[in-house]
Structures are given as C-alpha cells and as structure tokens.
Amino acid sequence: MSMMDALVRAYDRLAKRGEVPSFGYSSEKISFIISLKEDGTPASVIDWRDTSGKKPVLRPMMVPQAVKRTVGIAPNFLWDKTSYVLGVTAGEGKRLAEEHAAFIDRHLEALATTTDAGLLALRRFLETWKPENFEALGWPEDMKDQNVVFTLESERREGINIHDRAAAKASWARISAKGDKTGAICLVSGERAPIARLHPAIKGVWGAQSSGASLVSFNLDAFTSYGHKQGENAPVSEHAAFAYTTVLNKFLAKGSANRLQIGDASVVFWADGTQAETAEGIFAALFGDAAADMDGVDETSEARKVGAVLDAIRQGKRLADFDPGLAQGVRFYVLGLAPNAARLSVRFWLEDDFGVLVDRYQDFQRDMNVEPKSEREPNPPIWRYLCETAVLKKSENVPPNLAGDWLRSILAGTNYPLTLLSTTLMRLRADKEMNALRAAMLKAVLVRNFPEFKNPQPGKEAPVALDPDNRNKGYLLGRLFAVYEQVQSEALRRQINATIKDKYYGAASAQPRKVFALLDSGSANHLSKLGKQRPWRRDNLEKLIAAIMDAMAPGDDPFPAYLAADQQALFGLGYYHQRSEFFKSKSNEATDAEEAA
C-alpha cells in the first residue's frame, strides 16, 4: 500500500471515532471569542486561552478550514486574525485596510441573504464596525494579531460559536463545494474527483517553516511537467489531500503519542488492528526517549501491558512466541519526514506486521550488544547513540542524513549506513573518547555490513566481550594500545595530563606502523619505572603484552602501514574491551585492598 493510501485509511478510522476534524474543517489555535448581541453590537470579549500557567497557552478549536496564505490576501470564513477581522494590528500593518476590506466583502457577499440569528448578527457587526472602536471599547492589547472567532451573547454560556451553528455549517459546505474544479483520476483512490490545486500545509515537522511545509508542492518551474500547473502535476482529490494532511497534522502535534524525533527526521507511526495502542506504545518506548518509558508510576492496565511486553522484548524473546496476536494481527506503519525549508522529504516509509518490526529491532539490539555495557545507561535510545556521532555531542550537529538512513536500515533489516562507521571513527579521532556507545556502534556496523563477520570463523568474529583468542590485526593492535596506555598511567600515576591515547589514538588506529615502534620503546621506559615500584605489576603487564604479541603472526604484517575503516573499527573495539578489563580488575584490586585493610 502506498503512503498516502495508508494515511487516508488512518484518517477514515480516526474520523469514525471523531478524533479528527471532518472534511472542510481544521483545528486552529484560537485566542479570543468576540461575543455579539443580536443586533451586531459587541457585548464582550472572552479570553479562550489556557491561563493556568505563567504564559497563556493558545488552545485549538475546530473552525472552517484555514485558507493557505503565502503572499496573497485571502480571508478565512467566520474567523481570522484581528488584522482581517477588526482591522487592527500591533505591527505596522501596511495592508491592513485591504485585509479588513477583503474580510468584510467576503462575508457580506456570503451572508447577504441569510436569516439565521447568529449570521445576521455577524453581518450587522461587520457593517457597523470601525477599527477605532477597538480602542474605544477598551479591548485587551494582546488580542491584536491573534485569531478570533464569534459567538452570540445568548449562546456564549453553552460554548456554541457562530461557526458551529447549523446554518453556518450549511453555508460553509455550499461555499467549499463551489470553485474551479477539474475532475481527474485521483492517484490515491482511483476515482474521478475534483483535484486539489494546493495541498494544506503540514505543521509540526522539526526544522521546517513554522507556517507549515508541504509534502506535495510544485511551486517552481523545474518541478512541473507536461505544462501542468500546481496540483495538476499529481492529481490528488481534495478529499484525499484534506485527509492525509489532517491526519499528519494530528500525528505531528505536540504531545502526540504517534511521533518521535530522531536526529533531523520526524518519525510518525501508527498501527491498524485490535491492539493498535499497545503496539504504538511499545514502538515509542523502543525507539524513543528512555525517560518516556513506563517507570512504574503509570498504573493503567495499558501501560502495564506495554511494560510487560517491553521487558520480554528486551530480554530477547520473540514476539510471535509469547504474543502472536500482537505480532501478526497488527499492521504497523512508520513514516520518516525531514524538512527542506518549505518542503518535506520522505526519508523512509515502512509498512509491515508489528512482529516483523520487533524482530528487526531485536536483531539491532543483538548487533549493538557490547560487554561491558555503559553503567549509567544500559539501554540508551537511538538519539543518544546519534549524539555520539555529533560534534560536541549536540543533537543539532548530528550529520543530516544519518538518522533517517540508520533508522530505515534498522526497520528494514538492511545494511547499516557506512556513514555511521566513518562518522564514529572521525569523532574518535577528534575527541579521543571511547565509551560503550561508540564501541557498540562500531561493532554493529562490523557485524552487519562486513560479510566475513557474518560467517563466524575462529578469529574472525567481531566479539561482544574481550576475546583473548581473536587474531584479527586491528583487534590485537587495539588491545596492545590499551595495555600501553595502562602501563603509562600506572608508571606515572597522577602526573599525566595527556596520555598516549590523547596524543596517539588517531595515528595508532589509522597508521600503526608509524607509531607502534615509538609506543613500544616508550612502554619499555614505563615498565622499568614500574618495576622499581611494584615489580609484580610489571610482570603481569609484560605477560599481557607478550600474550597479545604471541597472537600476532610475524609473517602476516602485524603492524600494517594503514588500517582500513573496518580494521579501525576493530581497533576501537579491542581498545575498549581491554581497557574495560583493566577497570574491572582495578575495582577488584580496590575491593581486595579494602578487605585486606
């Protein structure tokens, strides 16, 4: 099924439950309601914002669909911002007069023959309103440039606005049915229908324009074909265009349970089936913020079920084994959107049974498994890994395509992007920090992308924990480097500002032949100094160095001039494993010393 098809079906499902606005209406943030008396004079102004917090928060309301305004003057029906409705604005207002006039003209024309009380009141209001009345009536200053709607004074208490009245709805339906329509085959439904010329804007994608971006747009010459203009290039019926943009706006809204932000990709996901909410909750927990995990505080049965399934997944149990209904009965859809100024590009689109996605997540977990795990964050979310590839570990510095590509490869089960490997190696060379997260990323790319590691032969696998029998060149050199660093730090104790890792990591991992002779002679000095303080420790370290060098075959170029990227990754992995081994034995030594004392 194509992406738009799936979105339209999601809209239909939500519309049946009443969670999305029906055709012709959109959810817009409204600040104030102007209450009118029957004769059109304004009675009062109600602040509709949420004033419970420090700053008033705008609340959304269902209003007739917002017109797409870029540079033209186009008034909305029965609501708009104050420059159109009242002719007042806080700013300069160069076109204020035209905007206000446009609003008045449109409504006088539309409501010319109305007999409904509410619409009549509005018409009389517009006929008699002057912008100076705003100051005269003493209306609040922060009402300027906000969206306003109207209500009848008599109906104010019930919360019925003028655009909610039956007559207004009928009017709006009549107006939106008119217009310049060309019928053509819609590529979403396959039926002949009037084609949308412009698609409504999609708001909420991180990094895109705040006024909304378009998924389907043809605003420049180079994008059009066969002489078609705008929406004719891709015939999508108005109903389908409304449906997919409305449902995307709903999913992308702040606080929605259907979206995640991973790098620069806004990921929208939804499920179809009996256990849809459970599946969505599980997906959000697996890929999203770890802090959003059910911490046991949320006691609803839904949250508990999600928590139980999550634990089982994290332990590696196959979803199909312990919950087949969830695995095969739920169809899951994932859409990754990335911004490009006023347009959106689709990074990836996946649609599969939920069980398949969970299996792929577990494959990913297995690839990333490195011992020892990070103590502080044993199960970090994906954005945390991505921050490790960024300059200064800031999420806005994550390389642009990497997040989308990586997530797509995880969910589709294909090879990881090699940029993951190259960026991690680059960060290692730059800030010389090796931690569990970076080691995990290196190992994952090795295991999945490089065929020799897919068929484990002795000495050829990318190991999870320290593997003394592994004879891979990069791995051995990494271990050796860690031992040299340990020797130096034990010999010089607290007097080192920059260890050999800070000075030589980049060179040792990329061009070992240049550097290892130097490191070896340096280590000889450190070992002799260590021997004068603690001879037994020097013996242990010398034995370790000998063991590593034993595994190297002299005829096989053990210190190559250059190491390729996959070998550099093994270097990093070996370094991490060996160094962690030292931390473990250090903590053992400390406990031994405590016990002895």
Place this chain on the structure above:
Amino acid sequence: MAYGIKLKVSGERACFTRPEMKVERVSYDVMTPSAARGILEAIHWKPSIRWVIDRIHVLKRIKFQSLRRNEVGSKASARNIKTAMNRESLEGLHLLVDENRQQRASTILVDVAYIIEAHFELTAKAGAEDNEGKHLDIFNRRAARGQCFHQPCLGTREFPARFELIEPDANLPPAIEESRDLGFMLWDIDHEGDRSSLFFRAKLENGILAVPAPTSPEIRR
C-alpha cells in the same frame, strides 16, 4: 506470446518517481510500466510499432537510499529559445545557476534487477513492408549486441541501465518471494489523448507485477 520478448535490466540505482512526490523524489517500489517502455524504446522503436508491457519480474530485494542533490529551480523557457532562434542571437538565453539553487532530497532504489516481459503491436503508421517478425528480429539482434539509440535509464537519466536479452526458451532467474499490494501506480501518460496520467492497482505476486493491457478496464481513466 508469439511476438513477445524478455529483457533483463539491472543497475546500481533507480528512481521511478512517484508523481505526488516529484519535488523531493520518492521512488515507487517497483519499475513502472512507462519506465519499462522507455527502456525498450531506447533499444528499438519505430513509429510503426508500439510496445506493450505484460509483466515485470523483480529479481532483487527492494532497498532504498536517500541522498541530497543540488539542482536548479527554473527551466529554460521554450519561448525564449524560439525567439533566440528567430533573432539568431544568444542574448538573454542563459540560466544563472547561483540564483536558482534548490537542494532536493531523493529516496531512491538501490541495486535493482528486473525482467521485462513485453510485446509490440503494429500501429496505424505501419507500412506495407512492416511485419511483426521483422521488428522482432531487429529487436533481438540489437538487444543481444547491446545496441541502443541512447543509453536506457532506470526512471531518470542519471541512473543508467544495463540490459541483457533472455532467449525465449531459457530459464528465468527467480523473482523475490514477496507478495503485496503496492497501491495505485502510474501505468503511463496518455500521450494520444489529453496527456493525463493513467493509474492502475499494482499487486506484486511472488515478485511478479502483472501489468494490465492498454484497453483493460483496470486502468483508471
């Protein structure tokens, strides 16, 4: 099919752009019939024949990749070119790339291979000496030799296609094991009519996409 051919087409990248995602390109999962027709026409075509695609086999797993390219936002105007031709001067006929930059992201297919099963029909422009056998021989000869009018491409010109003729009685390489509903796919542009886009409901069955005939009611008009 008596006058049918089978051609194996492969390439490193492909982009069969969806019409609705034309700007930030997203490819269809599978080759479109119009792209297949384009490849066949690059090998052999005359006004007297019309290629009709019957089936498309997908031989390799469907994988995507996304990349960003710097392109331009405007087209060279046909009217300007015409006036320049009449005036016989190149003045004013330029496109300044620096002022027109647009960066567009594309989500394209990677490592593709298809088998196109098609046949051709004679059109109204076929003359007395045109017959199916003649054109079939020409096509087979040219495809076997690798001859083409211009390099066939997989959707857009920057993704060239390698082609290889499959003999009528040879075994076909196996298609992928996937079966799913691909939604509405572009069948072709109605060049003889009003240039509107024609769509059909595409279903992948065991890796084979069956393409409806031009007169079939499955094509929504």
